[in-house]
Amino acid sequence: MALKKRYAFVIDPARCIDCRACMVACRAEWNTPAGQTRIWVHSDGPRGQFPNLSQTFVPAQCHHCEDPWCVSACPTGATFKRDSDGLVLIDEEACIGCGLCVNACPYQARFRNLETGKADKCSACFHRVEAGEMPACVATCIGGARLFGDLNDPNSTVSQAIAGRAVYRPINDQVNTRPMTLYLSPPDASAVQVSPSPRQPVPAETFWHTVALPVVKAAIALAFGGQALAFIFQLFKGENEYEEA
Amino acid sequence: MEEITREQWLLNRRQFMKGAVLAGTGAALAKLGIFDLGPAQAQAGPEHFLSGPTADYEVRTLCEMCVWRCGVIAKVRGGKIEKLDGNPEHPHSLGNLCARGQSGLMMTYDPDRVLYPLMRVGERGSGRFRRATWEEALDFTAEQMLRIKNTYGPEAMIFSSTHNLSQPLFENLLNAYGSPNYGTQRSLCFNAMVTAHLLTLGIQEPARRYDGMNYIILTGRNLMEGISTSETRQLMERIAQGAHVVVLDPRFTKTAAKAAEWLPIRPGTDLAFHLALIQVIIDENLYDRAFVERYTVGFDELAEAVRGYTPRWAAPITEIPEATIYRIAHEFAEAAPYAFAHPNWRTSNFINSFQTERAIAVLNALIGLCPEQGDCIFADESTVSLGGPPQPPYPRVTAMRLDGVPWKYPLVPLKLGVFQEIRDAVLTGQPYQARGWFFSRQNPIMSLPDMARTIEAFKKLEFIVSVDIILNDSSWYADVILPEATYLERYDPLHAVGSRVFIRQPVVEPLGEARSALWIYRELGRRLGLEDYFQYLDEEDYIRQQLAPFGVPLEQIKQVGYFDAPVPERSGERTWNTPSGKVEIASETLRKAGFPAVPVWEEPPRPPEGRFYLLTGKVGQHTQFATQNNAYLQEVDYHTQDLWLHPTAAAQRGINNGDLVRVTSDAGAVEVKVWLTEGIRPDCVYLAPGFGHASRGLKKAYNRGVNASRVHVTFTDPVSGGQALTQTFVTVERA
Amino acid sequence: MSREKLTLEEREALRQQTLVKHYTANILTHWFNAAMWLLLLPTGLGILLGKVYPFVPEAWNNLMNQIFGGLAPLIYWHSIIGQVWFFVLIFNVFFGFRKYFIPFAATRMFMDKDDWKWLMIRPFQMFGLKKDKELPPQDAYNGGQKLYSYLVIFGTVVIGVTGLIMTYSESIPTSLQWIIQWAMPLHFLAAGLTFAGVIIHVYMGAIMPEERQAFFSMFNGKVNGLYAYLHHRKWYERKMAEKAAWEDHYNRQLAQSQPPADAEPAPQGGD
Incomplete structure (x- = not known):
């Protein structure tokens, strides 16, 4: 059996020029509705004081986490982590567009597609990857800031890129979903936009877990247990064929 | 190797967690806890079967979202263009496309496209047109053009177009028609660069090489x-490899953000900076003596002329510290031959821009343009000579050119012209009155400075015809609009990059009745009685004739997208295409025309008290005035349309971030939202060009942002004819 | 059971009587409902992820996924079956509204004092408690059955409506996304509670020997007089009164003239 793949994005903010070609490539590849996007280039205004300034551009997208909160939140299983390569994907046909995953993602990497009404996010252009190409954003990246590949393959561009270098995962005290995006430099001030923040579950979700689930469990346990007891009692009591109507 | 545990990852380092330095690859990675696939992470159960977008077929063609012409692989599904990818075999794309290139299909599918010939029915500028047949539109256009020719002479018809592959055929049309009045984008863009490099090196567009370059000076070139x-990619690659890039720009551009050094030079004083570099390099013997002696003329005259241009002299002018200039001169010369000062592109900034470009060309020559071993820092221009239809001689033109070349601007190459002068000649009627204007894929109303004057000029004409794809601002004022197919729908003449010849070919059939320029110009040529100048049956026939000398069948180049022409052997001593055959540090041509033979300081005007320099520049998501209606690009051009203003200057005027401000120049005023940023000199404001379209035919771009050409004032560089765009001084106050 | 003991003869005589408890339409609807539940419940449970909702073992998800060839087809078929189920029920109610539903609701669903009393006693008796307590007479349905009918009707509506919301969630704008979000737990809650009722219903209907007559009546629609007398005394007496009234009426018509050969029987009312 072939070794499982372990896809990851490796992003070098130092190489990003904020040209946003990746965002258009993604839009063209997936026909994302106007006003929505699967990927981002975060930037902070120039920091510092004239003339000593610096500015960072940090590309981001779904991190295809190893511990994806969206997958845990999905009530249908439409969002899943693919066993063979670790990509977090959405089976649109199984998605009912409830948005619990959108709310669960601490990176705000997900949105509900305005046209399809389904959850949407970066899919790492799995169809291109399967055909041996790079995801659209990576393929078109002029600065070489976006890389993608298999960490289990020592010859892949990503393995080569991180060799001997410090890598940074966008995690913090509250959130560690083990994201599979490795940044090659600390995105410092832009971290505000790249750093995860957990969100409160929606009321319906809370209701589900704190009310619906215990109530249903109790009702079924009661009904089933009651009838089982009654049945046992019945067995003791036995039947009287003449009593019967 | 020390093993790094996952716990170490979890140690908080504020926002981000710093990882371990990964000393090995592959196997080593697997050992690191952080890279272990945790237990039961993957969802068990049957795999979901997903399928992504697929393509029916692919076509290799050339991009036309700007003039760089990247190679494109277009994917088509169900007769519709699905996706464009960069062609890795094309040296200009190297497999990448920029945001504009990626958005190209939305130009074809723009709902605002002109799909049928249109003829004006309302007042000029009312935007009321009716659909016409090609026959009718072409007949009417030819009739009007012949009427003007017969009544006023062919010179009464102005032609203008912009950089595209069919431009030679447009020029063929106007030359055959006999008009000397031809306006292009060149004087609004790179006249200074081209003129200076032609006069110095005999090369009009020096092609930059980046391999191994360690020191690069960018004088406003915002790559x-x-x-x-490809150039942007190569520059980024060099930066990533540690090359030292110096950016001279009054504005903190994204290039500045990537560069090692940003020098917010005072606008218009780049010349002083470069003269100071030349002075230090000569004074301290840092130049390449062998190259200078063998390949240049006029070094001694230069040495004499620049004696006074010390860093100390330049510092107060440029507002760059003396020590910095001195240091850069040393570092630059020492990095040679792995160093160059970028010749730049759009250099229409100040009336001294020509001298700035001359200084840059000379600076590169001094540090040894071509080392003994290895390549010159500038590549040779393409030498491929394509075939083509028979070309009869053009009629002799006796009329003066309206743009003042050469009678007013003796040194401006005939090819470049001075576009803004043509517009003014229409208004003044001097030296004679123009009657008609034919523009192709161009938008003078947006691109020329002082929009109000351009519209005035348009209203003065008897006949205006345009070839356009969408209903641009200038076409809005046309009498006839001939719809051209987009670059994904048509053939264009072949394009050579080095020795590799590329084809632009249709990916899908044109929408509506849009036609290629090759077809439109030929049909018009026939109706004007100029059929001898258009001896081809159709687009494919034209390309076959271009291919004829190489014996390459059309089908082959259509399939592969290109062919490699034989490379001519270079032989003998290197020569330069100048009168002396050498690099002309001192130019006799300039001297004869009454200009300084070597680069000398020219003081640019400074804004009067209370006014700002109005800077213009580039937005990475748009090309000039052509792409603002593109739906995909509108999604990514956020944060590009505000007026940049330094907080100090804003505080003096009581302006807050996000306020609406009025920007007033001698040409006009606009109201625009302000963005306060440390990234601009306090004496400058910046407004991106191309926004604020005036044509209601561009539904998405109409009135989106503001149009800088409403405030740009017309000034012309007397040597190169370039429009000095940054010489517009404005006041800024709360609206 | 009533206070007065029946004699053996009376019992036998009652046994010979046959009363129509269910019309064919109701029987068909009942078994259609049951069959759909048999399909919908396992598939529905298969959609809920074992990991997220520990209600269902993950193995069940996998089994269902494998049977249907994946999660998407499983969801697809669940919603198709669900729509068939819901629309057939709506169709039945709609077209049988006057003839079946109104009489059913009017005579078989209202709870009276006796029903509440019955509810206070009968459940305990199933475990041998409150043996000495006398059960009040019941109508066609006892208090438990009446309550269950509310549960089923309410559950069906909630399940159906929330199911439709989830099936056609695409057309719900994101600003109204809370509708989809609430549809899920409500669907789950309604199905869960109804299923809890179904457990009792199945036990009482199919397993308990005392209700054997009720079980068979779900096939042929009939119960014998003894069962009706013992378990549904009020209904039995009403049916007998109705029958007597009808017979009286018929006899009077017969007396006035020769009875027509194709006389239409009067509606039996109540059922």
Whole structure:
């Protein structure tokens, strides 16, 4: 059996020029509705004081986490982590567009597609990857800031890129979903936009877990247990064929 | 190797967690806890079967979202263009496309496209047109053009177009028609660069080489936003490899953000900076003596002329510290031959821009343009000579040119012209009155400075015809609009990059009745009685004739997208295409025309008290005035349309971030939202060009942002004819 | 059971009587409902992820996924079956509204004092408690059955409506996304509670020997007089009164004239 793949994005903010070609490539590849996007280039205004300034551009997208909160939140299983390569994907046909995953993602990497009404996010252009190409954003990246590949393959561009270098995962005290995006430099001030923040579950979700689930469990346990007891009692009591109507 | 545990990852380092330095690859990675696939992470159960977008077929063609012409692989499904990818076999794309290139299909599918010939029915500028047949539109156009020719002479018809592959055929049309009045984008863009490099090196567009370059000076060249895909990529690659890039720009551009050094030079004083570098390099013997002696003329005259241009002299002018200039001169010369000062592109900034470009060309020559071993820092221009239809001689033109070349601007190459002068000649009627204007894929109303004057000129004409794809601002004022197919729908003449010849070919059938320029010009030529100048049956026939000398069948180049022409052997001593055959540090041509033979300081005007320099520049998501209606690009051009203003200057005027401000120049005023940023000199404001379209035919771009050409004032560089765009001084106050 | 003991003869005589408890339409609807539940419940449970909702073992998800060839087809078929189920029920109610539903609701669903009393006693008796307590007479349905009918009707509506919301969630704008979000737990809650009722219903209907007559009546629609007398005394007496009234009426018509050969029987009312 072939070794499982372990896809990851490796992003070098130092190489990003904020040209946003990746965002258009993604839009063209997936026909994302106007006003929505699967990927981002975060930037902070120039920091510092004239003339000593610096500015960072940090590309981001779904991190295809190893511990994806969206997958845990999905009530249908439409969002899943693919066993063979670790990509977090959405089976649109199984998605009912409830948005619990959108709310669960601490990176705000997900949105509900305005046209399809389904959850949407970066899919790492799995169809291109399967055909041996790079995801659209990576393929078109002029600065070489976006890389993608298999960490289990020592010859892949990503393995080569991180060799001997410090890598940074966008995690913090509250959130560690083990994201599979490795940044090659600390995105410092832009971290505000790249750093995860957990969100409160929606009321319906809370209701589900704190009310619906215990109530249903109790009702079924009661009904089933009651009838089982009654049945046992019945067995003791036995039947009287003449009593019967 | 020390093993790094996952716990170490979890140690908080504020926002981000710093990882371990990964000393090995592959196997080593697997050992690291952080890279272990945790237990039961993957969802068990049957795999979901997903399928992504697929393509029916692919076509290799050339991009036309800007003039860099990247190679494109277009994927088509169900007769519709699905996706464009960069062609890795094209040296201009190297497999990448920029945002504009990626958005190309939305130009074809723009709902605002002109799909049928249109003829004006309302007042000029009312935007009321009716659909016409090609026959009718072409007949009417030819009739009007012949009427003007017969009544006023062919010179009464102005022609203008912009950089595209069919431009030679447009020029063929106007030359055959006999008009000397031809306006292009060149004087609004690179006249200074081209003129200076032609006079110095005999090369009009020095092609930059980046391999191994360690020291690069960019004088306003904003490659990270004025993107030329391969060059931008090569520059980024050099930066990543540690090359020292110096950016001279009054504005903190994205290029500045990537560069090692940003020098917010005072606008218009780049010349002083470069003269000071030349002075230090000569004074301290840092130049390449062998190259200078063998390949240049006029070094001694230069040495004499620059004696006074010390860093100390330049410092107060440029507002760059003396020590910095001195240091850069040393570092630059020492990095040679792995160093160059970028010749730049759009250099229409100040009336001294020509001298600035001359100084840059001379600076590169001094440090040894071509080392003994290895390549010159500038590549040779393409030498491929394509075939083509028979070309009869053009009629002799006796009329003066309206743009003043050469009678007013003796040194401006005939090819470049001075576009803004043509517009003014229409208004003044001097030296004679123009009657008609034919523009092709061009938008003078947006691109020329002082929009109000351009519209006035348009209203004065008897006949205006345009070839356009969408209903641009200038076409809005036309009498006839001939719809051209987009670059994904048509053939264009072949394009050579080095020795590799590329084809632009249709990916899908044109929408509506849009036609290629090759077809439109030929049909018009026939109706004007100029059929001898258009001896081809159709687009494919034209390309076959271009291919004829190489014996390459059309089908082959259509399939592969290109062919490699034989490379001519270079032989003998290197020569330069100048009168002396050498690099002309001192130019006799300039001297004869009454200009200084070597670069000398020319003081540019400074804004009067209370006014700002109005800077223009590039937005990485748009090309000039052509792409603002593109739906995909509108999604990514956020944060590009505000007026940049330094907080100090804003505080003096009581302006807050996000306020609406009025920007007033001698040409006009606009109201625009302000963005306060440390990234601009306090004496400058910046407004991106191309926004604020005036044509209601561009539904998405109409009135989106503001149009800088409403405030740009017309000034012309007397040597190169370039429009000095940054010489517009404005006041800024709360609206 | 009533206070007065029946004699053996009376019992036998009652046994010979046959009363129509269910019309064919109701029987068909009942078994259609049951069959759909048999399909919908396992598939529905298969959609809920074992990991997220520990209600269902993950193995069940996998089994269902494998049977249907994946999660998407499983969801697809669940919603198709669900729509068939819901629309057939709506169709039945709609077209049988006057003839079946109104009489059913009017005579078989209202709870009276006796029903509440019955509810206070009968459940305990199933475990041998409150043996000495006398059960009040019941109508066609006892208090438990009446309550269950509310549960089923309410559950069906909630399940159906929330199911439709989830099936056609695409057309719900994101600003109204809370509708989809609430549809899920409500669907789950309604199905869960109804299923809890179904457990009792199945036990009482199919397993308990005392209700054997009720079980068979779900096939042929009939119960014998003894069962009706013992378990549904009020209904039995009403049916007998109705029958007597009808017979009286018929006899009077017969007396006035020769009875027509194709006389239409009067509606039996109540059922």
